[in-house]
Amino acid sequence: MKIDKEKFPLRLKELMDDNNENTYTLAEKLHLTPPTISRYVTGQMSPKLTAIESLARQFNVNPSWLMGSSNEKHRTIPSFIKIPVLGRIACGVPLYAVENIIDYEFVEENEGIDFGLIARGDSMINARIFDGDIVFIRKQDDVDDGDIAAVLIEDEATLKRVYKFNGDLLLRSENPIRDDIRITAKDRKNVRILGKAISFKSTLK
Numbered sequence: 001m002k003i004d005k006e007k008f009p010l011r012l013k014e015l016m017d018d019n020n021e022n023t024y025t026l027a028e029k030l031h032l033t034p035p036t037i038s039r040y041v042t043g044q045m046s047p048k049l050t051a052i053e054s055l056a057r058q059f060n061v062n063p064s065w066l067m068g069s070s071n072e073k074h075r076t077i078p079s080f081i082k083i084p085v086l087g088r089i090a091c092g093v094p095l096y097a098v099e100n101i102i103d104y105e106f107v108e109e110n111e112g113i114d115f116g117l118i119a120r121g122d123s124m125i126n127a128r129i130f131d132g133d134i135v136f137i138r139k140q141d142d143v144d145d146g147d148i149a150a151v152l153i154e155d156e157a158t159l160k161r162v163y164k165f166n167g168d169l170l171l172r173s174e175n176p177i178r179d180d181i182r183i184t185a186k187d188r189k190n191v192r193i194l195g196k197a198i199s200f201k202s203t204l205k
Contacts, residue, residue, distance in 0.1 A: 004068025009043040011066055015059045030054050031128035031200045054199055080106045085116035085134060107136060113198055114139040117150050117157055124159050126174035133202050135159055137195040148197040154190060159197065
């Protein structure tokens with residue numbers, strides 16, 4: 001479904017005005033940057049589907065209306081499911097085993113989220129993912145270049161942007177003081193992509 005490049009900026013601006021949001025407050029809530037929100041509002045940049053979903057959820061509107069393809073503004077009442085929130089993932093233990101689960105969260109069923117993962121450290125702070133935040137993951141064993149993904153290296157799950165080069169994996173941090181991790185093709189057997197990051201829940205007060 002395509003975004004209407006004329007309607008989307010107007011509808012986003014309407015929602016921001018109605019809810020007393022500005023580019024800074026909205027960016028903080030969505031783990032985006034204020035310039036990104038500004039480009040959405042001015043029509044200089046169209047958001048990806050995941051950003052549309054996050055915006056629609058924030059304002060409790062129908063994503064199709066926000067994209068300009070529907071006149072039905074208000075979304076239907078969502079149904080929720082309970083998903084596990086994982087901590088350190090024990091080597092050789094099934095993903096959703098009790099040993100890995102530290103809590104549960106409720107998410108909308110139609111978001112396609114399978115589990116949450118607690119972010120540890122500061123390697124993704126420029127993506128506005130901070131230590132202790134919950135990152136919601138859709139389980140899949142491959143992602144597109146540039147996606148933020150949960151990657152299992154031995155018994156440690158890490159969040160990184162994933163890039164692929166001739167069978168190698170580059171796991172890129174969103175913090176210039178943290179080194180990237182390069183996994184060669186021969187070492188890929190010890191590494192597993194757990195899933196794609198869909199949305200985030202900040203634990204900052």
